[in-house]
């Protein structure tokens with residue numbers, strides 16, 4: 675069974691068809707790449723999956739149930755977490771607190787229990803702190819847990835965004851250009867780290883990335899969008915040699 679099934683998804687903004695007939699079945703544990711030129715509709719797919727937009731047509735089934743029309747905070751609790759193209763951290767808070775905040779959506783104790791500092795609240799806090807440190811360790815950020823997020827080098831801020839998404843205990847992780855702004859060495863390191871996370875947390879991952887070089891070796895399959903339409907879907911080798919992909923997206927880099 676697929677963990678995610680998207681059927682004929684459509685998003686229209688006034689007269690602009692940003693996405694049409696988008697269909698994808700994602701098996702559990704797949705790392706799936708989403709590529710295409712600027713404005714092709716990639717981020718729109720993420721906004722639809724995470725509840726930021728409501729589609730004008732189509733269906734999204736996640737773990738056997740429709741998530742259509744659910745608001746973002748409910749979608750997160752169902753098990754879909756995302757990162758953004760532009761980093762959205764709490765710059766003034768510590769690295770650890772940025773991750774601890776994300777545990778909020780898993781909190782079982784109530785505000786009045788926090789105010790009275792009841793044992794159940796304190797135990798939950800301790801558990802969240804421990805789990806946050808585990809996530810930071812997985813992202814190789816434990817050594818900077820007490821530093822301000824805004825003072826981290828750019829590459830580490832990108833990793834912190836992923837750590838924060840992981841803290842919501844997702845089954846499906848949506849990563850919007852996680853390697854944007856990284857140098858080739860940092861990008862390669864990040865892709866290796868993503869493979870580790872996929873195994874460690876048993877994740878399905880949908881990953882938007884512009885640089886095909888990094889995507890090809892780590893993805894099981896790819897979907898290529900152009901002007902809101904899927905022009906190819908399949909294993910990297912097949913997609914790479916698809917004539918429409920070469921024309922629309924890869925151009926002269928296809929053989930590189």
Ligand SMILES: Nc1ncnc2c1ncn2[C@@H]1O[C@H](COP(=O)(O)OP(=O)(O)OP(=O)(O)O)[C@@H](O)[C@H]1O
Pocket residue numbers: 687690692710711712713714715716717718719
């Ligand atoms: N909220 C919106 N209102 C109007 N048009 C939008 C909105 N969001 C996206 N679009 C349009 O939909 C199309 C697809 O945009 P989208 O951001 O999904 O592309 P993308 O493939 O992620 O591009 P990029 O690689 O540049 O991030 C674009 O033409 C964009 O201008």
